Amino acid sequence: MNLALWIVAGLLAAVMLFGGAAKVLVPREKLAAAPGGGWTGDASTGFVKTLGAVEVLAAAGVLLPAAAGVAPVMVPVTAVCWVLLMAGAMVTHLRRGEGAAVVANLVYLAMAAFVAWGRFGPESFTG
Template sequence: MNLALWIAAGLLAAVALTGGVTKTFVPKEKLAAAHGGGWTGDAGVGFVKTLGVLELLAAVGLILPAALGVAPVLVPVTAVCWVLLMAGAMITHGRRGEFAFVLLNLAYLALAAFIVWGRFGPESFTG
């Protein structure tokens, strides 16, 4: 179970890192033209960049606290935040009729929920 949770956290951290780098450093106009990025055309630059920074922080928060043994409770807390972020992403894509992205966000949400359950529950770092 511990290995599965580490793998899930690693996969989710890779997703967060990729999305975070893209939203933080790619110009909004280029994002809006990309497949699945149309929502950025309706959002302000600051909002998109803020989401990018939050995703970068999530990538760090899913791995480093446990790997370094410093406040490892931040791993499931970060996963809870990711669940909330994905719920918002699902609403946004759903309103735009982008149901393939809703399903993708649902998969990311499920992965984060697994981490929340496992790290607050049977494979807690504190127990």
């Protein structure tokens, strides 16, 4: 179980890092033209860049606290925050009729929920 949680957390961190870096580094207009990125055309550049920065920080928060042994409770807290972010992303994509993006968000939400459940419960770093 512990290994599965590390693997899922690592995959989530990769998704968070790449998605966040794209939002920070790629111009909003280019993001808006990408599949599933149409919502960025309706958002301000500042919002998109801030969201990207939050995602990059989440990538660190879902792995580094446990790896460093400093405040490992931040791993499941970050996972819960990612669940909330993905719920919001799903609403946004549903409103825009972007079904494929909703499915991807649902998968990421489920992965984060698994990490949160596992790290708050049976494979807690504090127990």
